[in-house]
Amino acid sequence: MKSHTLSVLVENRAGVLSRVAGMFSRRGFNIESLAVGTCEEPEMSRITIVVNGDDSQVEQVIKQANKLIDVIKVSDLTGRESVERELALIKVAAEAGTSRAEIMQIADIFRAQIVDVGSKTLVLQVAGDTGKIDALEKLLRQYGIKELVRTGKIAILRGAKTVKSAK
Amino acid sequence: MKTGAKILIEALQREGVDTIFGYPGGSVLPIYDELYDSSIRHILVRHEQAAAHAADGYARASGRVGVCLATSGPGACNLVTGIATAYMDSVPIVALTGQVPTGMLGNDAFQESDITGITMPITKHNYLVKDASDVGRVVREAFYIARTGRPGPVLIDLPKDISTDQVYAETPIPDSISLRGYQPTYRGHVRQIDKALDMIAQAERPLIYAGGGVIHSNGSQELVEFAERTAIPVTTTLMGLGCIPGDHPLNLGMLGMHGTQYANYAVTECDLLIGVGVRFDDRVTGKIDTFAPNATIVHIDIDPAEISKNKRVDIPIVGDVKTVLQTMLERMQKAGRTENWLNRIATWKQNHPLRYRDDDCLRPQYIIQQLSDLLRGDGIIVSEVGQNQMWTALYYCFKKPRTWITSGGLGTMGYGFPAAMGVHYARPDEPVFDIAGDGSFQMNIQELGTVAHNRIPVKVVVLNNMYLGMVRQWQELFYNRRYAYTELPPVDFVKIADAYGVDGIRVDAKDGVREALEAALEADGPFVLDFRIEREENVFPMVPAGAAINEMIGVHQP
Numbered sequence: 001m002k003s004h005t006l007s008v009l010v011e012n013r014a015g016v017l018s019r020v021a022g023m024f025s026r027r028g029f030n031i032e033s034l035a036v037g038t039c040e041e042p043e044m045s046r047i048t049i050v051v052n053g054d055d056s057q058v059e060q061v062i063k064q065a066n067k068l069i070d071v072i073k074v075s076d077l078t079g080r081e082s083v084e085r086e087l088a089l090i091k092v093a094a095e096a097g098t099s100r101a102e103i104m105q106i107a108d109i110f111r112a113q114i115v116d117v118g119s120k121t122l123v124l125q126v127a128g129d130t131g132k133i134d135a136l137e138k139l140l141r142q143y144g145i146k147e148l149v150r151t152g153k154i155a156i157l158r159g160a161k162t163v164k165s166a167k
Numbered sequence: 168m169k170t171g172a173k174i175l176i177e178a179l180q181r182e183g184v185d186t187i188f189g190y191p192g193g194s195v196l197p198i199y200d201e202l203y204d205s206s207i208r209h210i211l212v213r214h215e216q217a218a219a220h221a222a223d224g225y226a227r228a229s230g231r232v233g234v235c236l237a238t239s240g241p242g243a244c245n246l247v248t249g250i251a252t253a254y255m256d257s258v259p260i261v262a263l264t265g266q267v268p269t270g271m272l273g274n275d276a277f278q279e280s281d282i283t284g285i286t287m288p289i290t291k292h293n294y295l296v297k298d299a300s301d302v303g304r305v306v307r308e309a310f311y312i313a314r315t316g317r318p319g320p321v322l323i324d325l326p327k328d329i330s331t332d333q334v335y336a337e338t339p340i341p342d343s344i345s346l347r348g349y350q351p352t353y354r355g356h357v358r359q360i361d362k363a364l365d366m367i368a369q370a371e372r373p374l375i376y377a378g379g380g381v382i383h384s385n386g387s388q389e390l391v392e393f394a395e396r397t398a399i400p401v402t403t404t405l406m407g408l409g410c411i412p413g414d415h416p417l418n419l420g421m422l423g424m425h426g427t428q429y430a431n432y433a434v435t436e437c438d439l440l441i442g443v444g445v446r447f448d449d450r451v452t453g454k455i456d457t458f459a460p461n462a463t464i465v466h467i468d469i470d471p472a473e474i475s476k477n478k479r480v481d482i483p484i485v486g487d488v489k490t491v492l493q494t495m496l497e498r499m500q501k502a503g504r505t506e507n508w509l510n511r512i513a514t515w516k517q518n519h520p521l522r523y524r525d526d527d528c529l530r531p532q533y534i535i536q537q538l539s540d541l542l543r544g545d546g547i548i549v550s551e552v553g554q555n556q557m558w559t560a561l562y563y564c565f566k567k568p569r570t571w572i573t574s575g576g577l578g579t580m581g582y583g584f585p586a587a588m589g590v591h592y593a594r595p596d597e598p599v600f601d602i603a604g605d606g607s608f609q610m611n612i613q614e615l616g617t618v619a620h621n622r623i624p625v626k627v628v629v630l631n632n633m634y635l636g637m638v639r640q641w642q643e644l645f646y647n648r649r650y651a652y653t654e655l656p657p658v659d660f661v662k663i664a665d666a667y668g669v670d671g672i673r674v675d676a677k678d679g680v681r682e683a684l685e686a687a688l689e690a691d692g693p694f695v696l697d698f699r700i701e702r703e704e705n706v707f708p709m710v711p712a713g714a715a716i717n718e719m720i721g722v723h724q725p
């Protein structure tokens with residue numbers, strides 16, 4: 001069992017997300033993360049899905065996804081040279097005083113930005129791979145995380161290769 | 168300027184639709200009004216489930232797309248079992264449903280149900296039309312998707328305002344369709360084909376395992392030619408019966424849970440298994456690790472997702488069965504030597520034939536044999552689900568493809584009778600028999616109204632054991648004969664038929680069988696035969712659930 005990152009190119013149509021997500025859960029897959037948005041082609045969207053499974057299970061679910069009429073292409077990016085990113089917004093307790101400065105220092109090290117400053121809280125924005133965000137979250141926990149929002153992972157191949165429709 | 172409903176009917180006509188099975192209601196009133204004046208024949212069923220099964224029977228018997236129509240909400244929901252049945256057996260149907268007007272969608276309006284959501288897992292694709300000018304294109308695409316690649320059901324949900332809206336400019340309908348997310352592969356990879364042919368030339372104990380895909384692709388002739396040229400024996404799945412004549416010397420009959428002994432032994436002993444249009448279903452393989460344990464596996468199928476889904480395949484060939492077999496026949500240079508293997512199989516056949524106690528009692532196997540003898544390969548046999556289905560699969564000699572119509576994947580009781588109605592409209596010159604159990608027949612018995620109303624000459628053969636026989640058999644064998652809720656009190660089916668204006672005969676003894684079958688065949692209209700069979704007759708051979716397929720019970724060891 002390992003984590004697989006799948007890039008799924010789909011028609012930009014109503015219901016397509018529920019077709020894809022429904023198929024994964026119907027076939028017994030837990031979706032660990034999912035991100036969807038428009039892409040370079042105006043009539044298509046790209047869904048990045050992270051699932052856990054052994055290679056043959058994942059191969060089967062990729063084939064099933066390819067059978068959906070609205071799915072144009074599915075690529076497994078796992079083990080290929082790719083850039084993976086998540087974005088997180090973290091609201092941390094920060095009473096005016098010592099902790100504020102410490103939090104700002106940590107943000108600096110992680111190249112996170114402070115996007116909101118309240119009288120009792122700070123909101124940090126951080127982008128990176130899953131490990132980096134996990135690490136930041138862990139460090140901030142001691143100050144009290146009031147709320148944490150993470151996007152699903154998005155991923156793109158390095159170099160000239162792309163995940164595109166055959167035509 | 169045309170309404171959406173008018174565009175719909177014209178689009179259906181363009182697809183060659185001659186018959187629709189349906190049931191009206193509020194949201195489809197505009198469609199019914201258009202249908203009323205059209206050249207398309209509409210058969211009013213008595214329950215929407217029957218409309219879906221009839222469309223399915225029509226499609227299986229003809230190879231064309233079957234069409235059913237229902238109103239929104241309860242009407243659409245009643246189609247669900249029929250759509251799922253078609254999906255599991257890869258049958259091309261288009262289901263049209265009414266829907267509440269677009270402005271009311273999502274408001275729990277009267278008779279609203281999210282039928283595209285409900286049928287997402289049981290359709291090949293579905294549409295909710297939100298613009299009347301799309302109707303023509305959607306119908307075109309739906310029929311294309313239903314009948315091409317691995318066939319399957321497609322649903323089109325039509326809100327009422329889409330049917331009534333006036334369309335000024337229709338979107339032009341393309342002659343040929345290309346969908347970038349749907350590009351089926353029809354030609355097999357030549358290198359893979361050559362590899363398979365090499366294996367065939369070397370194999371000592373090869374076996375063809377043929378299924379419904381052969382019939383869907385109209386590849387039966389090629390299959391038989393291939394088997395004959397290579398001298399490889401053929402076993403078929405429930406869905407594949409008829410793709411090779413039942414009395415062909417290379418035919419081993421059905422394999423799997425209720426397969427013949429010699430077919431199951433052949434699978435276990437073969438060194439090369441060539442799966443053609445099959446999906447290694449659990450009712451076929453039994454315990455998967457012991458299925459064809461010594462064989463190299465070649466798998467020909469149009470659906471890449473079936474390759475190595477249940478059983479690791481050594482040589483996959485993705486493509487249309489007929490096309491792939493043609494290429495194989497063209498490229499074949501030499502066949503293997505199979506005499507020894509065929510001799511071995513002949514010995515199995517001789518030592519372990521299909522058998523039942525042929526005494527003075529009225530036994531179902533005898534009835535099926537008599538019917539087989541009477542029709543001699545003409546006519547189309549439909550079945551319900553349970554023992555009736557298995558006895559027919561084992562004891563009827565199917566000679567041609569598309570003459571055996573049954574719900575395999577879903578195993579839907581109540582399928583047979585309405586499907587038989589659809590078969591009649593697809594092949595009006597063929598006699599159509601539905602082999603039923605008393606339980607299954609009562610699941611759609613209301614269709615006696617439809618066959619009476621339209622004089623549809625479907626003959627129902629009820630193998631009446633006053634039990635849910637197949638379930639009772641499992642209770643007898645695996646639950647200490649505790650017949651929990653499987654006994655059905657006697658029903659006088661002849662009287663019920665009579666109430667609908669349908670003729671029938673009750674038969675209690677063996678000597679009345681032939682005459683009764685002949686009477687049914689000769690009658691112009693529908694007919695019901697109520698055979699009071701031995702109540703506790705079982706279907707054998709049988710592989711208990713989870714066992715290896717060569718571990719059969721109820722078999723005779725010489």
Ligand SMILES: Cc1ncc(C[n+]2csc(CCOP(=O)(O)OP(=O)(O)O)c2C)c(N)n1
Nearest residue numbers: 553554555578580604605606607635636637
């Ligand atoms: C709709 C549906 N419900 C339940 C079942 C489970 N089931 C399988 S066979 C069977 C008994 C069928 O009884 P009957 O139609 O009388 O046929 P027999 O086995 O006696 O020939 C049942 C209940 C099913 N296949 N389909």
